[in-house]
Amino acid sequence: xxxxxxxxxxxxxxxxxxxxxxxxxxxxxxxxxxxxxxxxxxxxxxxxxxxxxxxxxxxxxxxxxxxxxxxxxxxxxxxxxxxxxxxxxxxxxxxxxxxxxxxxxxxxxxxxxxxxxxxxxxxxxxxxxxxxxxxxxxxxxxxxxxxxxxxxxxxxxxxxxxxxxxxxxxxxxxxxxxxxxxxxxxxxxxxxxxxxxxxxxxxxxxxxxxxxxxxxxxxxxxxxxxxxxxxxxxxxxxxxxxxxxxxxxxxxxxxxxxxxxxxxxxxxxxxxxxxxxxxxxxxxxxxxxxxxxxxxxxxxxxxxxxxxxxxxxxxxxxxxxxxxxxxxxxxxxxxxxxxxxxxxxxxxxxxxxxxxxxxxxxxxxxxxxxxxxxxxxxxxxxxxxxxxxxxxxxxxxxxxxxxxxxxxxxxxxxxxxxxxxxxxxxxxxxxxxxxxxxxxxxxxxxxxxxxxxxxxxxxxxxxxxxxxxxxxxxxxxxxxxxxxxxxx
Amino acid sequence: xxxxxxxxxxxxxxxxxxxxxxxxxxxxxxxxxxxxxxxxxxxxxxxxxxxxxxxxxxxxxxxxxxxxxxxxxxxxxxxxxxxxxxxxxxxxxxxxxxxxxxxxxxxxxxxxxxxxxxxxxxxxxxxxxxxxxxxxxxxxxxxxxxxxxxxxxxxxxxxxxxxxxxxxxxxxxxxxxxxxxxxxxxxxxxxxxxxxxxxxxxxxxxxxxxxxxxxxxxxxxxxxxxxxxxxxxxxxxxxxxxxxxxx
Numbered sequence: 001x002x003x004x005x006x007x008x009x010x011x012x013x014x015x016x017x018x019x020x021x022x023x024x025x026x027x028x029x030x031x032x033x034x035x036x037x038x039x040x041x042x043x044x045x046x047x048x049x050x051x052x053x054x055x056x057x058x059x060x061x062x063x064x065x066x067x068x069x070x071x072x073x074x075x076x077x078x079x080x081x082x083x084x085x086x087x088x089x090x091x092x093x094x095x096x097x098x099x100x101x102x103x104x105x106x107x108x109x110x111x112x113x114x115x116x117x118x119x120x121x122x123x124x125x126x127x128x129x130x131x132x133x134x135x136x137x138x139x140x141x142x143x144x145x146x147x148x149x150x151x152x153x154x155x156x157x158x159x160x161x162x163x164x165x166x167x168x169x170x171x172x173x174x175x176x177x178x179x180x181x182x183x184x185x186x187x188x189x190x191x192x193x194x195x196x197x198x199x200x201x202x203x204x205x206x207x208x209x210x211x212x213x214x215x216x217x218x219x220x221x222x223x224x225x226x227x228x229x230x231x232x233x234x235x236x237x238x239x240x241x242x243x244x245x246x247x248x249x250x251x252x253x254x255x256x257x258x259x260x261x262x263x264x265x266x267x268x269x270x271x272x273x274x275x276x277x278x279x280x281x282x283x284x285x286x287x288x289x290x291x292x293x294x295x296x297x298x299x300x301x302x303x304x305x306x307x308x309x310x311x312x313x314x315x316x317x318x319x320x321x322x323x324x325x326x327x328x329x330x331x332x333x334x335x336x337x338x339x340x341x342x343x344x345x346x347x348x349x350x351x352x353x354x355x356x357x358x359x360x361x362x363x364x365x366x367x368x369x370x371x372x373x374x375x376x377x378x379x380x381x382x383x384x385x386x387x388x389x390x391x392x393x394x395x396x397x398x399x400x401x402x403x404x405x406x407x408x409x410x411x412x413x414x415x416x417x418x419x420x421x422x423x424x425x426x427x428x429x430x431x432x433x434x435x436x437x438x439x440x441x442x443x444x445x446x447x448x449x450x451x452x453x454x455x456x457x458x459x460x461x462x463x464x465x466x467x468x469x470x471x472x473x474x475x476x477x478x479x480x481x482x483x484x485x486x487x488x
Numbered sequence: 489x490x491x492x493x494x495x496x497x498x499x500x501x502x503x504x505x506x507x508x509x510x511x512x513x514x515x516x517x518x519x520x521x522x523x524x525x526x527x528x529x530x531x532x533x534x535x536x537x538x539x540x541x542x543x544x545x546x547x548x549x550x551x552x553x554x555x556x557x558x559x560x561x562x563x564x565x566x567x568x569x570x571x572x573x574x575x576x577x578x579x580x581x582x583x584x585x586x587x588x589x590x591x592x593x594x595x596x597x598x599x600x601x602x603x604x605x606x607x608x609x610x611x612x613x614x615x616x617x618x619x620x621x622x623x624x625x626x627x628x629x630x631x632x633x634x635x636x637x638x639x640x641x642x643x644x645x646x647x648x649x650x651x652x653x654x655x656x657x658x659x660x661x662x663x664x665x666x667x668x669x670x671x672x673x674x675x676x677x678x679x680x681x682x683x684x685x686x687x688x689x690x691x692x693x694x695x696x697x698x699x700x701x702x703x704x705x706x707x708x709x710x711x712x713x714x715x716x717x718x719x720x721x722x723x724x725x726x727x728x729x730x731x732x733x734x735x
Contacts, residue, residue, distance in 0.1 A: 435539065440576035443536050444590035444646065445564035445597065454589060458580030458629070 035084040038062060041193050044089050048162045048196075051169065061182040061192030068186045074349035075378040075410055076318050078254070078291065086225045086256060088194045147211065154210050156240075157202040161229050164200035171202055175233055179262040179299045179326070187258040187293040187320075191227045195260070198228035203238035203269075212468060214243040225256040232262070234269035236302065241272040243471055254282075254317060258293045267302030267329065272310070274467050275323075276475050279315035281482075286345025286374075289317025296323035297353075300332035300361075308335040309352065310466045312475040314482040317346060322380065324353035327361035327389075334363040337463040339475075341456075341482050342375030342407070351381035351412075356389035356422070365396040368460045371407035378410040383424055385417040392422040400430040401459050403452070453480035489513045490535075490654055490685060495546035496710075497534050504530040506710035507546065512654070515682040519696055520689045521721060522707035523729040528689045529573060531707065532658040535687075536570040537563050550654055564590075565597035567653030571643040571660045578630035583642065584612060586630045587649050594650060615648045619675055637668035644675035655679065655686040661695040673698030693725035 032043050041062050045055040070081070151158050157168060165172050182192040199215045215230065234240055244261075257279065263271050273296075282289025292315075298307035309323035325334030336352035354363035363383065371377040383394045400409035411428050433455050441451035457464070457476050464472050490512040497505040504527045512518045522528055534541050535548060537560035548555045553566055578586065592602040603611070612626055621641055631639050640660050647655055660672055676686060676699050688699055696704070696718060704720040705712045708729065714720065 434576075436576050437578060439538050439560060440572065440578070441586075441590075442560035443538075443564060443570050443572075444586075444650065445561050445594040446590055447561055447593065450589065450593065454581055454586065455578060458578055461580035 032087065032089045034087055036062075036086070036088055036194065040088050044194055044196055047089070048165070050162075050165055053173065054165060057177070057182065058193050061189050062194075064183045065186065065189035065193055068183075068189055070186050074320055074380070075376060075412075076320060076347045076349050078318055078347075081254075081256060081291065083190075088225060088227070089196055150210065151213075155204040155207055156209050157200065158213055159200055161198045161200040161231060162196075164231075168200070168202065171233065172200070172231070175231055175262065175264055176229075177262075179264060179297045180260050180295050185295060188260050188295045191229060191258050191260045191295070194225075195227045195229040198230045198259070199232075200230075201232040201240065201242065203232075203234045203240045205235040206237040207235075208238070209240040212241050212243055214245070216245050225258065227257075228259045230259070230261040231264075232271060232273070233264045234266065234271050234305075236266045237268045238266075239270040239272075241468060242274070243468065244273070244275045245278070254289060254291050255280075256291050256293070257316075259295070261294070261296040261323075263296075263298035263307055265298065265300050265302060265305035265307050265329075265332075268304045269302060270306045270308075271298060272308045273298070273323070274471055275309075275311040275313070276467075276471055276478065277311065277313045277315050277319070278478060281315045281346050282317040282344065284344050284373075286317070289346070290315065291318045292316035292320065293318075294321040296321060297326065298324070298334070299326045300329050300334060300358075301326075302332070303329040303358070304331045305329050306333040306335075308333075308337075308466070310335075310337040310463065311339070311350075312460075312463070312467070312478065313338070313340040313348060313350060314478055316348075319346075319348040319350050321350050322352055324355070325363060326355045326357065327363065327392075328357045329361075330358040331360045332358055333361070335466075336363075336365045336367070336381075337466040338367045338379075339370070339460045339463045339479070340368070340377055340379075341370040341479060342372070342377045343482065344373040344375060346373075346375045348376070349378040349380055351379045353382040353384070354394060356383075356385045356392040356394070356419075358389060360391040361389055362393045363395075365394070365398075366462050367396075367398045368463055369398070369400045369409050369411075370403070370456055370459065371400070371409050372403035374406045376408040376410070378412060380412045380414075382414040382416070383426075384414075385419050385422040385424065387418045389419050390421045392419060394422075394424045396424075396426045397462075398426075398428040399459065400428075401456065402430065402432045449480075456480075489551060490687070491547075491549045492535075493547045495531075495534070495548055496544045497530060498542050498544055499530070499540060503544075504541075504710055505534065508707070508710070508712060510705065510712060512685045512687060514653070514685050515680075516702040517676075517680070517686045517688060517699060519699075519701040519704045519721065520687060520707050520712075521691070521693075521704060521724055524691075526707045527710045528707055529658055532570055532656045532687070532689055535563075535656055536560060536568060561593065562597070564650070564652075565594050569647050569650055569652035569655045571640075571647055571655065571657040573658040573660070573662065575631045575634075575639040575643055577632045577634075579632050581630050582626075583628055583630050584609065584626040587612065587626075587646055590646070591650055612645075612649060615645060618678065619645060619648060619671060621645060621671070636663040637665065640664055640668060641671055641675075644672050648675055648678065651679070653683060653685070655684070657686065657688045657690075659689055659691060661690055661692065669695060670698060693721045696721045 032040055041058050045058055180188050182189055201213060203209050232242060265271050279290035279292055300307050307325050313319050327334050334354050340348045340350050342348050352365055365381060367379045369377040369379055379398045385392045398411045402409055409430055413426055415424055417424055437455055438451050456479055464475055467475055492508050492510040495505055495508040520528055543556055550566060550568060555563055588608045595602055616625060631642060661669055700718055704716055706714040
């Protein structure tokens with residue numbers, strides 16, 4: 001036990017080395033007045049020159065949201081969120097940039113600092129991530145989308161969703177809200193009313209997207225909520241791999257992030273969606289940090305389609321998200337691979353829902369929770385087999401790793417099967433980093449923090465191997481660093 | 489040279505080592521034998537720095553460095569290696585990655601350049617071949633799903649690659665069949681050199697047929713009660729430890 005105590009001390013000492021992405025960018029911003037009412041919704045819509053139908057959609061969502069209560073079933077605690085004290089729109093001032101040349105150099109500098117090259121030439125020349133197209137979302141707006149020409153040659157549409165509303169209204173109208181309805185939950189209703197930007201992806205029939213697509217979210221402005229909306233559609237036989245990364249400056253007050261992500265896979269289409277979430281987690285006393293209330297859902301609409309969620313969640317004061325799959329098409333496949341790491345006073349309540357509707361649908365859930373410090377980490381999952389889902393199969397594995405004796409790990413699996421031919425398996429383990437494991441590593445020359453990093457990365461291996469290569473390396477480092485401060 | 493002087497240690501309130509004196513010069517292999525509960529494993533853990541053992545007196549130095557003041561990883565960097573009686577499993581951690589991380593930690597501590605994956609693999613494959621071990625030893629997760637014999641062989645492989653100045657083998661022979669025993673012994677013998685020394689802790693004489701020690705010591709009730717040449721092991725095998733504890 002002494003070794004563990006010592007580990008935690010080491011971890012705390014390293015935590016003081018601080019969140020690397022916690023800098024603030026000083027840039028002229030347009031903000032609407034604080035608080036939320038119909039006028040703000042109208043202002044956002046007007047700012048974006050939106051068509052009438054979308055304004056009506058937003059207002060409907062706003063009315064619904066007003067009638068709803070914040071959900072209270074998750075194992076998280078926080079002071080009430082004052083929705084009237086938030087800014088719902090913040091954007092770098094001036095007209096929207098038409099090309100990269102018009103983007104404020106301060107912003108380009110900031111993204112460089114974060115390791116996200118917005119300059120295509122630099123990206124092409126660099127070895128960092130030469131084959132990733134990036135859509136960068138800064139507070140409420142998309143500031144730049146790279147490699148658009150290369151992509152459009154392949155017929156791929158990758159652009160800010162505000163632009164898609166103007167340029168591809170039929171697609172947006174058909175699919176927006178088709179997977180996560182506006183009234184799905186409190187936060188999806190809020191997002192539907194005030195979403196300001198996000199990414200739109202359309203992969204046409206039979207096209208394999210020629211490069212990884214990526215969105216990089218950054219909350220910068222104070223007291224500002226970020227409500228982005230992502231919509232990805234893979235038409236028949238199309239496939240795409242999409243990456244999402246996030247950071248925010250360090251601030252004493254909590255900031256709200258309530259995103260909605262919708263994925264639609266038609267017949268034989270494949271979507272792989274990977275997230276490395278590193279929002280500011282708050283300090284060692286639990287002050288500040290992002291409240292991350294996110295709704296992510298994919299619809300395997302067509303037969304033989306596949307949607308795969310991989311997430312590495314190390315940031316945020318609170319994480320509330322359940323990337324899910326609706327397995328509607330026969331033989332469709334849903335996957336959820338998750339690492340959630342909490343330290344200090346972080347709280348994570350995360351998991352997935354796999355809804356089996358079509359015949360011979362299969363789902364796999366691998367969840368790894370790591371808790372340290374005073375944190376609480378909950379896996380919450382639903383596997384639902386509807387009567388028509390003959391031959392459906394699910395495999396679920398939930399493993400929890402505890403560091404220290406002040407943290408909590410909880411597993412809340414729900415299984416509802418209404419088809420006798422379905423097979424559902426659930427395995428769960430809880431373990432601690434054992435003193436003998438640490439000693440074994442140290443006797444071989446590893447420092448204590450390297451030993452913890454190695455053991456935790458080993459624990460997460462089944463999930464990390466699902467990430468695209470560049471991300472896997474990043475995630476491994478992130479785990480080790482968060483561990484130092486966090487693993488937890 | 490390992491130099492242990494009047495070393496005493498306890499676990500909780502229980503005194504286990506009651507004044508151990510032992511000198512192992514470079515180039516020599518010393519065996520420590522003794523009945524259960526004599527303090528053999530405690531001695532190996534105290535020397536390698538495991539928590540939970542309180543040193544109450546005496547000293548232990550290796551090449552003049554005060555081992556007892558060092559963290560376990562510093563002792564490793566100083567050249568001390570402990571082959572575990574019960575090697576620990578590390579799920580999800582590849583053996584090659586583990587040993588390379590360990591080797592590079594030690595090299596870093598010594599101010600030497602780290603080995604990249606390619607250079608390490610070359611080294612590791614050669615070691616594996618020397619020890620007649622299967623190639624998949626490097627690909628598997630550290631000790632996970634290994635048989636008892638495989639775990640001990642993995643200890644020997646790590647020892648070969650980390651190339652310590654002082655190896656402490658804590659009952660590495662327990663639970664081994666004769667073939668595995670030979671592999672372990674060959675591993676130790678291969679390291680023999682004027683700058684290498686080993687402390688071989690064992691219950692049984694049979695390991696010492698294969699690793700012929702320069703000296704044999706009998707540890708009983710926390711003290712070394714007899715020392716002698718390899719023939720002492722044979723004598724113990726014939727007559728047991730009875731009567732030694734009183735000495």
